[in-house]
Amino acid sequence: MYGFEAMTFNIHGGYLEAIVRGHRSGLLTAADYNNLCQCETLDDIKMHLSATEYGPYLQNEPSPLHTTTIVEKCTQKLVDEYKHMLCQATEPLSTFLEYITYGHMIDNVVLIVTGTLHERDVQELLEKCHPLGMFDSIATLAVAQNMRELYRLVLVDTPLAPYFSECITSEDLDDINIEIMRNTLYKAYLEDFYKFCQKIGGATAEIMSDLLAFEADRRAVNITINSIGTELTRDDRRKLYSSFGLLYPYGHEELVVCEDIDQVRGVMEKYPPYQAIFAKISYGESQMLDKAFYEEEVKRLCLAFEQQFHYAVFFAYMRLREQEIRNLMWISECVAQNQKSRVHDSVVFIF
């Protein structure tokens, strides 16, 4: 039960909530996207972005620009804002903000391990890591031969340590084991984040439950679709689904046996929130499913700002910025490849 946050929230969280709401007003609008979609070259995109909050980050980049440069600089802006908020935050907000980055940490761990398996240079891999997911001993991951060593040598001192209990084996790391490790870690992280938000309680618990449940359900659908036609068994697939969300547990039981996209549709259409998502795509087609999920996610994230005195605004802001960076990446790729007619395939307007 909540209702008294108004009396105490601003003591520790008022400044940062004001900061994040200010950052939110700097998100690109539909007018900005319309201008960007009409650009002919990446330099035109840079020129249009110079009038936005990304201007200072791109102004010194020399021509010719690359799409990876635009994404890198926009991500740097997000990282700077996040670090400013983190250093100003007190408990439990600081822990909440750290939770937001654990997903990137998992991605970085898997990137280093996979790249090492493929005999890539560690420095090259570190440059590709997401800056929000960096930690001190990340480079040491390259020496581990199996998950037990990964845990013992490196990850035991990181926030991901508690998530490893479900996937520690002495099996050598190969592509399928790494994929199972990635999804098992992410499942444990989502469940832990969910419990943490429930412990905070109030509006944070209510709004974050909805957002994390949606994330868990979307991951279940993506795991199902991506594992169709692979060697992943049904038991392994079931183990990768989270233990919460609208689809838990009956939807998961039905998703486990799906062998094609139409069967997945049949399962998801039984749930009204997801019926609207699958209504946007035609039968047998899954290309537009990502965009449909992103649109639904953006709608829910924007609604988080309608209430005050909770931490979900920080999570929502980070996710909206990441969506914005994905939009900019897609627009840049379409412009660079001279495929402007396809630019609206994947751009999700936020406002």
Add this chain to the structure above:
Amino acid sequence: MEESNLSIGNGGGGGEEEEIETLRFLDSLDGYVTLLHSLSSTLRQGWLELASARHSMGSSRVSSALLDLKVQSASTTCGVTDSVDGSPSGPHYTLLKWVSSKEGKCYSGEEGSTQLQKESSSSQLRRRGLSHISEGNEEASSAASDSHPTVDNIIQKQRTKSLSVFGALVSPKLRAAQGSFETALETIVELANLRSAVLSAHSRLQEDSADVVGTS
């Protein structure tokens, strides 16, 4: 071309043959240009699908930093057969796709398809031994497909194996990009063969024109 027109105008003895050669040359040239446009379109589609996969899966999952640098045999090779007996037909290119590194067998390609059908029917007992790779499956239909793998299943496994550098669970968009680049590879080999035909038709035309000019 001007020499061939002159020889036609002169009504030389080989005029009809020359017309046939000219038409043959123009036909092959037209086919070459059409195929070139088709290749360009397929490659554009492939690159956009790759960007779409990167958008969907994330830049850290679809990145050149993940490509495997270990020494491994190529899953697809191109064979070149030189012209025999000095015939002016030029070299012939053959694409051998999805060669299994374990057995050195080709599972797809211009010359491999008929051989493949024979091999798959004769080696089903041998293939059944591969069923231990997939874990116990309660569904009868899946168990049946494991015990009787088809050619398509083997090719699909090879395709999945080549995509595994990006992870075991990849987006359908990445598979679509793989399909586009596979089609582009076939088109390139077809283009090479067609170019060889165009050049040989042109050289025959030039020889005929030279003969006509010489006799006249």
